[in-house]
Amino acid sequence: MTEPGPLTAWPPAPLKTERLVLRESEARDRAAFVELFASPEVGTHIGGARPRDELQQAMPEVPGRRPGLFVVELDGAMIGMITLDRRDPGRPGHVRPEGGEFELGYMFLPVAWGHGYAAEACAAVLDWFAAARPGEPLVLSTRLANDRAMRLAAKLGFAEAERFEEYGAEQWFGVLSS
Numbered sequence: 001m002t003e004p005g006p007l008t009a010w011p012p013a014p015l016k017t018e019r020l021v022l023r024e025s026e027a028r029d030r031a032a033f034v035e036l037f038a039s040p041e042v043g044t045h046i047g048g049a050r051p052r053d054e055l056q057q058a059m060p061e062v063p064g065r066r067p068g069l070f071v072v073e074l075d076g077a078m079i080g081m082i083t084l085d086r087r088d089p090g091r092p093g094h095v096r097p098e099g100g101e102f103e104l105g106y107m108f109l110p111v112a113w114g115h116g117y118a119a120e121a122c123a124a125v126l127d128w129f130a131a132a133r134p135g136e137p138l139v140l141s142t143r144l145a146n147d148r149a150m151r152l153a154a155k156l157g158f159a160e161a162e163r164f165e166e167y168g169a170e171q172w173f174g175v176l177s178s
């Protein structure tokens with residue numbers, strides 16, 4: 001098994017799909033990041049929207065520039081983001097006794113919902129991750145009540161490993177089937 005460690009050299013070259021480009025964050029993405037975190041629709045799934053004025057003040061000039069974060073771009077504009085982060089060992093849900101597995105996360109602007117962009121972008125990131133970290137487990141956690149996220153997890157090949165209560169709701173925890 002691969003030892004835990006950082007992602008391979010970051011950032012990778014932009015990943016391109018049929019309709020999307022997945023790339024490192026840039027200053028031009030700032031407004032979309034604010035919109036994403038201020039959106040009441042998105043907030044429903046992540047514990048609530050944040051106040052727009054607070055985000056405007058706190059958001060760095062180039063938000064999200066860090067290893068593991070891909071901006072999802074459609075026709076030159078950011079429509080969402082995908083993250084690959086180490087899962088906190090103190091949280092429930094792990095496939096290794098010591099925890100620290102990489103976890104797939106994503107958020108898209110509501111205007112991008114229902115068009116298959118999340119599936120297309122996540123599939124590209126999963127392919128990249130499999131090549132960058134062969135044999136490394138990848139997990140995903142979502143609220144059981146989030147039907148869209150549950151369907152996407154199944155489509156991407158995640159299999160249920162367990163369920164638990166977290167953030168005041170029942171959570172579904174899956175592991176990518178190889």
